Amino acid sequence: MHDAKDRFSAPAEPSGFxxxxxxxxxxxxxxxxxxxxxxxxxxxxxxxxxxxFGGLIWLWLINPTVMAWLNPAGTxxxxxxxxxxxxxxxxxxxxxxxxxxxxxxxxxxxxxxxxLIEFIAxxxxxxxxxxxxxxxxxxxxxxxxxxxxxxxxxxxxxDSALFPPEIVxxxxxxxxxxxxxxxxSYRENxxxxxxxxxxxxxxxxxYRDAGGRSIGVCGIARDITAQKPAExxxxxxxxxxxxxxxxxxxxxxxxxxxxxxxxxxxxxxxVALRDSQERxxxxxxHIREVFWVYGIDEERLLYISPxxxxxxxxxxxxxxxxxxxxxEAIHPDDRARVKIAHIDKRSSGHFHEEYRIVRPxxxxxxxxxxxxxxxxxxxxxxxxxxxxxxxxxxxxxxxxLRRQQVELTRISRLSLAVxxxxxxxxQLNQPLxxxxxxxxxxxxxxxxxxxxxxxxxxxxDEIVNQGLRAGEIIRHLRELVQKHPAAxxxxxxxxxxxxxxxxxxxxxxxxxxxxxxxxxxxLPEALADDIQIQLVLLSLIRNAIESMSEQRDxxxxxxxxxxxxxxxxxxxxxxxxxxxFRLEMEEELFRPFFTTKPGGMGLGLSVGRSIVESQGGQxxxxxxxxxxxxxxxxxxxxxxx
Amino acid sequence: xxxxxxxxxxxxxxxxxxxxxxxxxTSGFTVQAFASALEFxxxxxxxxxxxxxxxxxxxxxxGLDLQKRLQAQGLRIPIIFITGHGDVPMAIRAxxxxxxxxxxxxxxGQTLLARIEEALAVDGQERCxxxxxxxxxxxxALLSPREREVLERVADGQxxxxxxxxxxxxLSTVEIHRKRVMEKLEAxxxxxxxxxxxxxxxP
Numbered sequence: 001m002h003d004a005k006d007r008f009s010a011p012a013e014p015s016g017f018x019x020x021x022x023x024x025x026x027x028x029x030x031x032x033x034x035x036x037x038x039x040x041x042x043x044x045x046x047x048x049x050x051x052x053f054g055g056l057i058w059l060w061l062i063n064p065t066v067m068a069w070l071n072p073a074g075t076x077x078x079x080x081x082x083x084x085x086x087x088x089x090x091x092x093x094x095x096x097x098x099x100x101x102x103x104x105x106x107x108x109x110x111x112x113x114x115x116l117i118e119f120i121a122x123x124x125x126x127x128x129x130x131x132x133x134x135x136x137x138x139x140x141x142x143x144x145x146x147x148x149x150x151x152x153x154x155x156x157x158x159d160s161a162l163f164p165p166e167i168v169x170x171x172x173x174x175x176x177x178x179x180x181x182x183x184x185s186y187r188e189n190x191x192x193x194x195x196x197x198x199x200x201x202x203x204x205x206x207y208r209d210a211g212g213r214s215i216g217v218c219g220i221a222r223d224i225t226a227q228k229p230a231e232x233x234x235x236x237x238x239x240x241x242x243x244x245x246x247x248x249x250x251x252x253x254x255x256x257x258x259x260x261x262x263x264x265x266x267x268x269x270x271v272a273l274r275d276s277q278e279r280x281x282x283x284x285x286h287i288r289e290v291f292w293v294y295g296i297d298e299e300r301l302l303y304i305s306p307x308x309x310x311x312x313x314x315x316x317x318x319x320x321x322x323x324x325x326x327x328e329a330i331h332p333d334d335r336a337r338v339k340i341a342h343i344d345k346r347s348s349g350h351f352h353e354e355y356r357i358v359r360p361x362x363x364x365x366x367x368x369x370x371x372x373x374x375x376x377x378x379x380x381x382x383x384x385x386x387x388x389x390x391x392x393x394x395x396x397x398x399x400x401l402r403r404q405q406v407e408l409t410r411i412s413r414l415s416l417a418v419x420x421x422x423x424x425x426x427q428l429n430q431p432l433x434x435x436x437x438x439x440x441x442x443x444x445x446x447x448x449x450x451x452x453x454x455x456x457x458x459x460x461d462e463i464v465n466q467g468l469r470a471g472e473i474i475r476h477l478r479e480l481v482q483k484h485p486a487a488x489x490x491x492x493x494x495x496x497x498x499x500x501x502x503x504x505x506x507x508x509x510x511x512x513x514x515x516x517x518x519x520x521x522x523l524p525e526a527l528a529d530d531i532q533i534q535l536v537l538l539s540l541i542r543n544a545i546e547s548m549s550e551q552r553d554x555x556x557x558x559x560x561x562x563x564x565x566x567x568x569x570x571x572x573x574x575x576x577x578x579x580x581f582r583l584e585m586e587e588e589l590f591r592p593f594f595t596t597k598p599g600g601m602g603l604g605l606s607v608g609r610s611i612v613e614s615q616g617g618q619x620x621x622x623x624x625x626x627x628x629x630x631x632x633x634x635x636x637x638x639x640x641x
Numbered sequence: 642x643x644x645x646x647x648x649x650x651x652x653x654x655x656x657x658x659x660x661x662x663x664x665x666x667t668s669g670f671t672v673q674a675f676a677s678a679l680e681f682x683x684x685x686x687x688x689x690x691x692x693x694x695x696x697x698x699x700x701x702x703x704g705l706d707l708q709k710r711l712q713a714q715g716l717r718i719p720i721i722f723i724t725g726h727g728d729v730p731m732a733i734r735a736x737x738x739x740x741x742x743x744x745x746x747x748x749x750g751q752t753l754l755a756r757i758e759e760a761l762a763v764d765g766q767e768r769c770x771x772x773x774x775x776x777x778x779x780x781x782a783l784l785s786p787r788e789r790e791v792l793e794r795v796a797d798g799q800x801x802x803x804x805x806x807x808x809x810x811x812l813s814t815v816e817i818h819r820k821r822v823m824e825k826l827e828a829x830x831x832x833x834x835x836x837x838x839x840x841x842x843x844p
Contacts, residue, residue, distance in 0.1 A: 107740030281696055282801035426698070430654045439749030444667040459663060510653065512700035515716035 003174065014139025017121035018151035019129075023113065023138055055088030062168070107618040116207075116218065129207055134158040134175065137216065146221075148194050167191050175217050182214055188224070197292045198209025199225045203383030212596055258287030276386040290388040294371065295582045296346055297382050311390045313359035331356035331364060340370075342541065349381040354391070366395040426504050427473045431466035438463045474501050487616065488524040490638035493533075496559055500537045504545075511545045518561035526570050527636040528615035533635065536608040536619070540631045543605070554627075569617065577628040586621055608633075646761045647691035650674040651707070652723070653699045653837050659751070661694065661723075668754050678702035678710075688716055690768050692741065694753070697724040697731060705731070708738050717767060719760035723748065745817035770840070783825045791818040794824070795831070796838050806838045 113291040117138055120127040126143035130136045136154045144151035147162045159168040168191055178185050186204035191198050200221040207216035282307040284291045290312075291305040301323045308316055312329055319325050332339050336353035345351040351371035356364050371386030436457050445451045476499065501508075501515055508515050526533075541558065548556045559575040581589060590609045605619075612633045619633040647839045648670045652658040658674050665672045671691075675681040678695075679702050697704040703811055711718060719741035724731070732743040741760045744753060773801040784792060787808075794804045803821070 371783040426725035429746040430657055433723070433725070433748065434654070434660040436747040437657070437664040437750060441660065441664040441667045444664070444750075460662065462656065466660075469656070509700055510700045 016144055016151050017139070018144070018155055019117055019121075019138035020155055048092045051095055052089055052092030055092065060086060089319075102607040106179050120218075120220075121571055123220060125220050127218075127221050128154075129216060129218050130175070131160075131207075132179070132214075135171065136162075137303060146193060163193065164236065174202065174204055174219075175178060176219050179214060182206055185447065197225070198223060204534075217391060251531050272359055288390070292371070292386045292388065293374075294345075294384040294386070296349070296384060299346070302383070308388075311365060311388070312357060313361065326357075329357045331358055339499060345371060345384055349534050351384060351385055351386055364392075366391055366392045411552060424473070428470050430506075431470040431473070434466045435463050435470075435585065438466070473525045488527050488529055489525055491530040492523075493526045493562055493635070494519040494521065494523055496530055496539065498571065499559065499563065500534050500541065500602070504538060504541045507545060509544070511549050511556065513545055513548055513556040516557065516559045518559060520562045520564060523562050523570055524564060525639040526635040527637045528617070531610045533613065536633065537574070539605075539608050540633075543631070544574055544576035544578065544629075548576050551579055564637075565634055570636050570637055571632055573630055573636045574616070575628065575630045577624075580623050581621070582630045590619070591620055605631075642804070645669045646764060647673050647689060648694060648757055648761075649681060649698070649718075650694045651678055651688060652694075653677060653725035654696070657696070660700055664750050665694075665757070667756070668750075670754075670757065675804070678704065678838075682707070684712065687711075687714075690761075690764055691718065692757060692764055693718055694757065695720050695722055695736070699841040705735060705738070708735065708740065712739065713840050717764075718763050721756050721760055727820040747776070751799075774824060774840050777841050780826050780837075781841065786820050787823070788818050789791070790816060792822045792826075792834075795819060795822070796835060804815075 003387060006403050014056065035477060096593060111595050113521065116129070120138050120140050122229075123140055124142065126146050127140050128136055129138040134294065135156050135158050135461075137156075139151050139154045144154055147154055147160070154162060159171045163171070172193065174185060184203060187202050187204075189200050189202060189546075190262070191200060199406040201224050202219060202221040204217050206214040206511055207218045209215050240395075253458065262501060284303070288307055289305075290307045291303075292301060293303040294300070295298050299569045301319065304316060308326075308426045312326060314325060314329060321453060327335060327339055327342060338353050341351055341353045348372065353369050355367055355369070357367055358364055367388050369386060369388040371384040373381035374383040375381050376386050442459050442463075445456060446453070497517065501517060505515070514559075536561075541560075544558050550556070556576050557577045559573075561573045561575070563571050565571050592603050605621075609619040613637070617633055617635040619631070622630045622632065624630055648665050650658060650665070652661065652663055653676055658676065662672045662674045663825070665738060665790070673684075673686055675684065677699060681687070681693075682702075689828055691705075695704040695707060702710075704724075705719075708720055709719075720735075720739075721747055722732070722735050722740050722743045724743070725746045735743055741763070742756045744756065781789075791804060794807070799807075801812055801815045805815045808815070823829075823834065826834060826837060828837060
């Protein structure tokens, strides 16, 4: 800027001016000298006369001499010389006409033009004249300095050849406006030209021919860069400003250096990122799970690994085109649920679904799909990264296991039923045997002639009692095996335990086991299939009895207790004083077909656990500190409405 | 003998025990009832003539366990098992172990009474045989070694002459020994002598 000011503040040298020749008469002002010596710049008439004169001299003086010297014997017939001269003269005429015609458009000699050109030549500000096509016809020295080239090189060129494109636009717009409005226009522009910043006040006006027709644009630009920052120049302000500019420049330079360092670091980081991206790509493309990245802000799938094609059986390209294609492949029964989860994940960032997909070949696969939010530094989740895994095999195995458990439960129920029947037979046979014996005793007595029937009263009372006892047994049994919908319902666990205990009383008595109930009261109602829970409890009681019968000595004490658990459940504990079990066998106990009993099938505990777990509870075993084993099971509590 | 014999009834079910006892007593049997096998074993009646009416399934010592115990003690009292379970394997085990019978509850009173009669009769015969055997053994113990040698040969059917030459004694000495044996064993004929020896050889 400083330099620019210097350049333009100096008086322009008219010698730096240049204009196309036709704008200047032959006796043109001093600036023209620099253009002399070039054929293209000579006046057409001069050129034509020189051509004609030279041609004739050649024809009549030089040519015969040369010919005679080359061929002394030959003569040139005059008849040939005359047409040649005519051809030369015609050529000169033609040349004149061509040259004259070429410059005709620009050649509008008029007194005003003469003054205009001189004004341009002598202006201290950059000034110019250009034709309708935008080519410069005349420029002065300041202009040439602005264009950073000799004035002569600016001629017959347009702005695009002289200035950077963004400036060209500014100039051309101004030109077009002037020509369209056919009047002068003033503009103030700040332009960056060849690295320096200028503010110009530019005036452009139409350049007219003698007839007043607009045939180009004239312009003059005043460099107001120096006045620009402070409209009222104060002495010293400039120096102050210059020092500020220097400071600013220094600051800019240091910022620039910083930027360069940052850019270098950035490039390094990008290389590292590319490396890690490459590693990521390799990982994502080789894992068996489908890895996906969903852009929350973009609301679309950003990436999905090739395993998708393998698992879903659809091409990935289709997925990028139709992002919902993966949902369309989901089994109709699961689709709505997954769709909702998919919508929810945009806000929560989390996604955790298990669903089935239907592949193009109609096969069904189970997918375990879960996504987690990826947050920026501010903690805003902007992406969700997820893994979708094909768990079909595991699912099938689970199904298989479930079927096996159902089968085991069925078998166990069957064996329980057989056992129940045997137990029932035994229990009923006792009172029946008593009734038959009493009755026969009565009959025997009655047959004796001297028997007083009144002595039979006590015996007959006993018979009635035994009949009632048999009825009671059957009633309890009915309670136990009553046909029940195999559905969960609320029930009083304590009442159930009392009922089962009554049922098992005979067995307990026979085994010499005393039963103690320690039931929590009040106890929340449990939620389960009570028939199944009765079976589990009975099976635990029988296990306890059998384990205690293995040892002859010591107390044979069975304690059944209930309690509420912390986690909204109720718990039943069946505690015996038997030999217990070895700690390392704890899990073995619950394996199907594991048994310590010679005649046992080893299904009781394993089925018991399946049943309890299917009801939402747990079944486990512990050892008592003072000997014996404890079997516990928990059940969910019926919600208190 | 039947008058002295007692039916020992062991059943843990009080009603059953009471009813059977009444039935048996009405039918003229002497009955002693026990609530458990141990109660019976610990009583003073073990070894007394009679028969056992025994429930198979009982707390503590089961019916089969008691059967084993008694056999171990050499007591051969007939046992009639009564059971609420139609448990065939258990019945087989009991019968193989020498049970007199295996009756399922509820039972016809007559069936049980008839079997008890038989059992008591068997027990009586057995006890009679046992008494004779004990008696015979006591008498046999009175014989001198020489008399015992002569008895063995007589039982084998050897003639006196052969016995005399084998033992290196005179014929008249053999005859004296033979007469003393007959006297000591209270046998009036050779067939009496043989029967007595057979009784002793039986298990």
